[in-house]
Amino acid sequence: MSTGIRLRLEIRGPTDRIEFLGTARDKPLGEALRDSPCRPLDPVPGTWADLPIGDFDFEFVLAAPPPEGTPLAGPRTREHPETLTEEQATRLAYGAEVADAASLLRAGQSVLVVCDKIVVPYLAEHVVLQAGREPRLLEAGGPEDTDGDASPGALGMGGGAQQSLRQRLLNQLRGILRELKDGQVLVVPHLDLLGGGQDAALPNEARELIELLYSAGDVVLLGFVDPSLPLPEVLAARFSTRLALEGTPRQVPIPGTGEHQPIQKALITRDEAAHFAGLDDTDMYKFLAGLNPVRLRHALRYALQRYEGRVDATVNDLRDTIRTFKAQQSSNFEIPDVQWEDIGGYEEVKEALARTLDTMDRSRTLPQEDEHLRGELTPRGFIFHGEPGTGKTLFAKAIANKFNATIQIVSGPEVTNKYVGEGERRIRELFAEGRRNAPSVIVFDEIDSIAARRTGGDDGGSRAGNAMVAQILTEMDGFRPDVQLLVVGTTNRLSLIDPALLRPARFVGFHIGLPDAQARRGIIQVHARRYRVSVDGVLEALTHATDGWNGDQIRALFRDAYVGEKFDDRPADAYQLGELVGQHLTARRQRLAAERREA
Structure with a gap:
């Protein structure tokens, strides 16, 4: 079986194929495509532009001639595409990451992809095909899965003779492992659902899965997990590399050119751009960054439908509609209704906050040579401390409004849980949802209840508290600069907060005392x-x-x-x-x- 990178090219007739293969023999891919009438049908990451033609396996697809006068459609154009499917949007936005994953698979390395579940169907087999390998998919309803439907009992929620869905998938996995051939890659689209759980309390099926995958150490794997779902570290360690696909990048490669274009041009269609005046003159990225490509397309279709027939819609209408869409898609985030003017007094606090927010906003326009300083200029959040009833939560809502952000207010005690690992899981879910709704603000009311100073105690409460603080630190230190997510903590007892959270690069503190x-x-x-x-x-x-x-x-x-x-x-x-x-x-x-x- 060939080990080249699979790439489909659209041709108008047999002569295009002959011409391409005859003239492109000694050229890199980017140059060959520029000089050819062939059009890629798959996203071509910029990293492929300099690869020699010999690294590729081409599949030539004959296209019907378009009607006279039809403009070029699809994601290849440097302008807004005429049409764009969710599949095209996903593969275009994640083209560079797909290329990286494919390169690792070709080298025999197993890859774990952390991404939202909604994009998995568009990537699961595509990544393997880009690597020039054959995918073997582990999924419910596959050829080895013949034990009925996925009823509540089948999901492992009850007993009885009927096998659970997990057991049926494990049986299917055993069959695939027995039959797997050289050049094939085992793809597990829902690894988190099959093997999820905390290391200390793994279900039996998860333990069986770990044993099966480790016993087949020479098998190349491609697994997918959702960032909000826990995966045992022992299972994640079976993969050589982990790749995270979060939101959408600021720039995406233009297939076949080696050049890049802004995401707001590549993933917004011509009709959508024309409908909202000023779109091409406005940097919309901070409002799009947290959305994965599929949700971004959903938001834009929602905006176009909402303003259908309106000729006066502007980019501000689009921005507000996207914010509304995010809030409606989440049961927890909402649009804040507090402005600076709604907070009486505290002028010094307002001025200090305004300066900090202005610095954070302007840091987005730093020259490229100073990009590495952005993280030092922008704190991850704020802690408002002081007596009860002084309006600390109001300040958080006003900040969210200043950012045109959505907001979620979480009571600290609500996060704690008597079950091992549940507090950390809840924190992971909160931050994952916050990133999807960016720009967003997460408010931890009474943050001292979940971020208290860590201790050396060995009792269950101390271990759980320490683990939650560690999870908050992990989430905050993993922020993407382009995804605007702020964390605000409110407390009446600042002395209880773990000192690691009070470092200036993480939280900036403001005292909100009794009003003078x-x-x-x-x-x-x-x-x-x-x-x-x-x-x-x-x-x-x-x-x-x-x-x-x-x-x-x-x-x-x-x-x-x-x-x-x-x-x-x-x-x-x-x-x-x-x-x-x-x-x-x-x-x-x-x-x-x-x-x-x-x-």
């Missing part, structure tokens, strides 16, 4: 506008009377005034505001007295 007189004045004005309560003539008196109050308490004052006016026929005038202040002060004294008695 100037901040209280601003907070009062914000809530007076929101609840439509007049503070004319009493602003300074209220500012003085609320000394020692936090923002939540001031908001509650105006909420009660609004309720009294709308539902109890009590006008929200100076007298009523004074009454409410007195009630709040009395309740506060009683609460403090009760706390002293309990102490």
